[in-house]
Amino acid sequence: MASIVDVSERKIRPIYEAIEISNYKSALSQCNKLLKKQPEALILKALKGLILERTGKSEEALQLCSQVKEKKPSDEPILQALTMVYRSLGKLDEVIQIYENAVRQSPNNEELANHWFMALVRNHDYKGQQQAGLKLHKSFKVNKYLFWSIMSLVLQAENAPESQSTIFISLAERMMVKAVNEGRMRTTEEVHLYMIILLKQNKTKEALEVLESLKDDLVQKCENDTEMIHIRNDLLLKTDNWTKAIDASKSSLEVNVDDWKAYLIYIDSLFHIIDSNEKDEKDEKGEKDEKDEKDKKDEKGEKDEKDEKDENGESLNKKLNLDAAREFLYSLQKKESESNDVKRGPFLAELELEKRVISGKKESKPAKEMETLTIEYARRFGDKSSCFEDLKPYLKDFSLETSKKFIEEFKASIDNNCEDEKSKIRNVQKNVNAYKLERYLGLLSDINESDAMAYVDKLWQSYNDALQYGSKLLDTENQYGDEFVILASHILIDLHNRKDQNSFLFYAIFLLDKALHKSKYNFQFKLLLIRLYQALGIILEPLELYKSMDIKHVQLDTMSHYICARSSSFAIYEDVTQACYDTLPIYRSNDVETPEMIVQAYKYATFSKIQEFIQFRKELDNSQQKVLIDREIIRLEFLSVSKDFKGAIEYLEREIDISDLNYDDSFCKSLYDNRDFVVMNNYNSSKNKTIEEDTRVSPKLDNTWLKIFSIIPQIFKLMHTNNNVDSLIPLIEELEKSVKLENKEGLGITLEERYIGKTVVSLGRLYIAFKEVQGGQKESVEKLSKIIDEIISELKDKSTKEFSEVKLQELSWKHMHRFSTFIETCNYIIVVNKIVNETINVKNKKSGNKELAQMLQVLSTSVKENLESTKKQLSDLNERIKDGKENLFSCIKSENNIEFCKDNENLSFINAILTDKVSLSWQSSIESMIQAIGFRI
Amino acid sequence: MSELRRFRTTDLFRFNNVNLDVLTETYNISFYLTYLARWPDLFCVQESPSGTIMGYIMGKAEGRNKDWHGHVTAITVAPEYRRLGLADGMMKLLENVSEKIYDGYFVDLFVRVSNKVAIGMYKKFGYSVFRRVNGYYSSGDNNEEDAFDMRKPLPRDEKRESVIENGENNIVKPEDL
Incomplete structure (x- = not known):
């Protein structure tokens, strides 16, 4: 048997050390030296394999490793070295095999056997896991291994077709029952595993029975585990155990009077009990008329008890009706009112209870009307910032009149004459809530422009007034009145969307930027600023703001869309490409770290988390954002490399791999959209779009977008490499279908992107027609010429003439997008033109080819003319920006101006924004576009 | 008013309103998942009635002999949910679990x-x-x-x-x- 003892530790250590500091050259020479003396020493071979792998010689490394593998080593250092090689080359099967072999060699080595199991876990080999788990349990008699095996069966069931799935899960259940009978189930996590098995089969009754028959210290363990409590409560509801559910919720509330879930369980159960009471009443009416209403209820209550055979149910059902429930909540409220730190729980629960009474079809009436309850709540908790969110669900059905009355009463309840600072700070929050609710209730929807501007001024004034209370706040804290500024910017965003005047966006930027100086880390300010600047066609400042938010790790997946979506539109190619690339490490981390965490979950027998970790890995691995960024990077890079034709061709050859550019429906369906669109505060009425939607500069990227920008590089790759046009046709057809999709709300592409797609469709057809001509089909010459004419006339149409007229204060994202996509389109035409041209030049200059060459020449000339004229417009625009910086502000100011802009003290602040943030970014984008054109004419 | 429950792994996709706050550090995947894998009952989240994450607490059990105890690694509440007693609820939970499940001497x-x-x-x-x-x-x-x-x-x-x-x-x- 192979062994490590052949080579002494003393001799090997320096090799390990060299590898550790990545000094592979020295490691290799030391290794070779020792190998000369002991050519068969497996550890040396394995280490050499590792060094070779690290230096990029994968083939040689694998060869060496397979030599070692054949000897079936079972020494940990050898196995470790092999594992490292195989793992980094993605050969997880091999890792499993070497450990399987090793376990056979040393069946009593528990650690080896553990490694074997974990190798199976990393490879998601559930069947192998199950068997390995059993074997481990048999050999080493540790309970944990048995549960590993059962867990593996559950995973097998989840991933098998339905017919087999049932077999696996019932086998898991049988094993579990046996384990329980043998007294092996001792931890909460094992109970959890049991629950997973039963719930997967919808065996709710059985699951509840298991929980209720737990013994010894497991009872206490589960009673103190929030997750187990939740599982039990869910089971009580699912099995119609209303009385017990009520008991459970009451005991939860004894511990935590703010437990919302407990209130929901209480209220749900309450209405079920009332329902069944009424039903029984109807059933019994004919039989027992003599008794009065109340008695009937009582008796029926008793009947329920019997039906449920519930010994602990006491006489709850008898008494439980709406009034009793109200009494219960009032008693909790009373207790809270007497405490120093009043919790919201019982008060919000009252709103929920009465809301359900109102929305129910019953004759029952609410004890208090919603108008009264909400205003009472607002009066009591108006100084909490959560008050707005708390009340939202209960204000939904308010009429305009009720809404007005509510806001009036709430505002009137704020005592603005109070003296002490604490109360004043509380008032700030109350006013903020009043404004938020006013907006949510739609009371501002038909406000006219000048009133709206006055409203903005009022909010800004309130913000300024509140600043004095925050002078002692730390740098890291937000000022008390920050929300006033958010609300003001929301009004300005409304106005912009209504009137399409950029000045409103500028005003919002001024206010937010100013307030950001006082609350340096307010991320709500930053998110809004990112969107508003982008709307004006500005990217440099959003990039800075984004960086300052320290977005990292998993946030890269959820937040990067704020900066990466359509980043090519701003034409600051290097910076945005970098921003896209900076997002990618999270996906690599997921590949490397998450499988190890699944291993950890097994190691600590945390069965409740294994499926979660697997799911998390999947959602991140199949992240839509990951694919969207990948396609955006290809766009950006292809444009940048095709400054010259050679670069474009090299890129197509080296970087574009068709198999990586998946876009079909099943692929799209497998993607997870993890993008965070809800983190931006939103106070809009639920009938309207959210502020996040209101501030979107362009449609949200979707699978149609993904399709278009996956197909385009594929078409180019095929044109370059494939002489066979057959594979091109379906791609062209698919692309055409996507760009012709009906333009409806929610479609993720812009008109300009349609145009790019349309042009590439034409280019693909051009290429095919050209191939036909070359193949001797003379009639295709005409086809070719028609396609070229079409492309040329479209180019003229889309050429950006009207932009020479654009006023600086109207410059926006749309203009940047038009310019940049036009350049991108021209680039595609140029590249195809050259691909085709090259083929002609290679061949002998036949007379027919001459004709073709002329046609291509016409196309090329037309592209250049259009680019020339675009360049001229861009240069003019750039000059105007340079000259116009000084008076941009006076152009922005319209008749309806905000007070902030009238204050001379703010002038230098405003000018700094306009010069350093606005004009500078515009110029950078435009100069970058001019440069991109320059390479092509 | 909230639901206090165990932290779920996919909550990592939706905790931005908490973690974008400057004083709340965002760690790598392994950090969160190690806690979830070892002490799933000491990593809990407060969720609002509308389903927003309001804050969370992560902790561990460590030490030897009389030093065996529960440790609060991180506790955080999103700015808009402060002054509602959320931290109180989360600390109580961690203390309760440290006492009843882990049988620690202190937190x-x-x-x-x-x-x-x-x-x-x-x-x-x-x-x-x-x-x-x-x-x-x-x-x-x-x-x-x-x-x-x-x-x-x-x-x-x-x-x-x-x-x-x-x-x-x-x-x-x-x-x-």
């Missing part, structure tokens, strides 16, 4: 000596300073700051051996922890 946590608000809050919850750790917080440049190691004894520590009087003067170096 402890570290806090910046400058963070008066937090220190006041922990004192209200029954914690006292056990020692002051020199330069526990160091962020590269000269931003070193001391930490208070604050503790609260659990019933198992009948003689209250895990706490001392005037721990503010009990100064230790980070390497001696």
